[in-house]
Amino acid sequence: xxxATDIRAQIEALRPYLLRxxxxxxxxxxxxxxxVQEALLAALAGEASFAGRANLRTWLTGILKHKIVxxxxxxxxxxxxxxxxxxxxxxxxxxFERNGHWSERPARWGNPDGALEQAQFFRALEAxxxxxxxxxxxxxxxxEHLGLETSEICKELEITPTHCWVMLYRxxxxxxxCLQQTWFxx
Amino acid sequence: MMLTCKETTRLVSQGLDxxxxxxxxxxxxxxxxxxxxxxxxxxxxxxLRRAMRELVEIDLKAS
Ligand SMILES: [Zn+2]
Numbered sequence: 001x002x003x004a005t006d007i008r009a010q011i012e013a014l015r016p017y018l019l020r021x022x023x024x025x026x027x028x029x030x031x032x033x034x035x036v037q038e039a040l041l042a043a044l045a046g047e048a049s050f051a052g053r054a055n056l057r058t059w060l061t062g063i064l065k066h067k068i069v070x071x072x073x074x075x076x077x078x079x080x081x082x083x084x085x086x087x088x089x090x091x092x093x094x095x096f097e098r099n100g101h102w103s104e105r106p107a108r109w110g111n112p113d114g115a116l117e118q119a120q121f122f123r124a125l126e127a128x129x130x131x132x133x134x135x136x137x138x139x140x141x142x143x144e145h146l147g148l149e150t151s152e153i154c155k156e157l158e159i160t161p162t163h164c165w166v167m168l169y170r171x172x173x174x175x176x177x178c179l180q181q182t183w184f185x186x
Numbered sequence: 187m188m189l190t191c192k193e194t195t196r197l198v199s200q201g202l203d204x205x206x207x208x209x210x211x212x213x214x215x216x217x218x219x220x221x222x223x224x225x226x227x228x229x230x231x232x233x234l235r236r237a238m239r240e241l242v243e244i245d246l247k248a249s
Contacts, residue, residue: 021242092192100190105223112233122244125237143203144238150203161204169199172231179234 007050011040014057018064025068025141027134035071039064065146072138072156092173106176109184121183128178132171139164140171189217194224198231 015036022032042063043050050059097103115121129137139157142148148156154164189197194217197210206214218225 017242024242096190096192100192102191102223106226106230108226109230109233112230113236116237116240119244122237122241125241144235145242165196165200165203168203169196172199172202172234173195175234176227176230179230 010056011043014060017057018060021061022064022068024145026071031071035064035067038067068146069156107180107185124179124183128175128182131178132174136167136171139167143168189213191221191224195227198228202231202235
């Protein structure tokens with residue numbers, strides 16, 4: 001087993017990654033900093049339990065996810081985020097005809113995975129994420145960034161599964177449209 | 187059951203979040219077989235999931 005100082009140095013080196021991971025979900029630098037700090041303290045206190053695990057980053061990220069969910073739970077108690085109406089008028093009416101079929105069919109994106117090689121694409125994606133309403137973005141990030149199951153998201157955000165699916169649908173449709181406008185349609 | 191494009195896009199999205207019922211899967215497959223717009227939407231939603239997995243890595247690569 002490597003000396004404890006080595007592990008500490010390696011953990012410290014991973015701090016920028018962990019901060020970015022937390023910031024993407026929490027959208028708040030101070031809250032992200034706190035979550036990372038709590039995760040690192042928990043990790044250092046439980047150093048022994050890392051022994052034998054293959055990947056330090058995966059282990060730390062797992063601890064951090066719990067701290068992020070704790071932070072969201074605390075946020076949920078303070079009504080900082082305005083409630084978005086569950087039965088808001090359907091925002092995608094412009095996309096579909098009255099009979100429910102496309103009024104303008106979505107364009108082809110060719111080989112979109114090529115975009116994953118370009119840092120500029122991720123700037124566009126982040127800009128699109130920032131445009132989502134706060135609670136919609138939170139639900140979407142819990143699903144696609146933290147990888148939580150819908151049932152866990154419902155519990156944390158205190159919403160019904162149906163409301164959760166509606167929010168995730170809105171997020172995906174909005175992001176799809178935003179990327180079409182700001183990246184793939186250019 | 188014939189799905190509209192609007193219903194299809196909802197079901198495609200839900201298919202990323204829950205197990206669809208047998209009837210839903212059949213109806214979805216039937217619609218996707220005939221509708222290029224919905225096939226594109228499905229591919230694009232799946233791409234979004236892949237992109238989200240990469241997002242956390244990107245600043246660190248760039249810096
Ligand atoms: Zn269709």
